[in-house]
Amino acid sequence: MYKAVFVLALLLLPLSLISGCGYVFKSASLEHIDTIRIAPVEILDMDFAYDNASQRPNDEVIREKLMQRFNQKWRDGNDAEFTIRIQDFDMREHSFGSQGEVEMVRMTLQIEYKFFDRVRNNMIAQTDNHLQVHDFYILPGRAEPMETIEEAKAHIVTELVEDLYNRLAER
Numbered sequence: 001m002y003k004a005v006f007v008l009a010l011l012l013l014p015l016s017l018i019s020g021c022g023y024v025f026k027s028a029s030l031e032h033i034d035t036i037r038i039a040p041v042e043i044l045d046m047d048f049a050y051d052n053a054s055q056r057p058n059d060e061v062i063r064e065k066l067m068q069r070f071n072q073k074w075r076d077g078n079d080a081e082f083t084i085r086i087q088d089f090d091m092r093e094h095s096f097g098s099q100g101e102v103e104m105v106r107m108t109l110q111i112e113y114k115f116f117d118r119v120r121n122n123m124i125a126q127t128d129n130h131l132q133v134h135d136f137y138i139l140p141g142r143a144e145p146m147e148t149i150e151e152a153k154a155h156i157v158t159e160l161v162e163d164l165y166n167r168l169a170e171r
Helices: 002-019 023-028 058-070 149-168
Strands: 035-038 080-096 102-117 122-137
Touching: 035 058, 058 080, 058 149, 080 122, 080 149, 102 149, 122 149
Parallel strands: 035 080
Antiparallel strands: 080 102, 102 122
């Protein structure tokens, strides 16, 4: 009896793997969108307002990176609109070494975003509490190379753009 159930399960497994992928269905819901408008980024926390590495305001840097990434799928236009607001920027001690010294810092951005379908006049996705987290070492000789605060800020922006693209465009 158990042998027959096992054999049946083995026969059905390939079918469930082939038909079990939900990504194709979800991405089809965005097929009617050919263009997107990335609205100017709003930053409410002045501690994250400026990118010292590029000597530019972070709102410009983030919008430019969002446009570059999203324009890999859609052209610039008005079929959909994406707005983003950075509500809060925070850095906290996250991990301590054997001597009690801070070795790792956690950088967090609290994000609000809206992705609106102008063709069908409905909200595709929205949240007011997306957290983007980047942990980084500030001491050498740890599991990963140490980063400066400016390097960590650049990494969290890159990770944010990639995460938002994967979450919204590759649905």
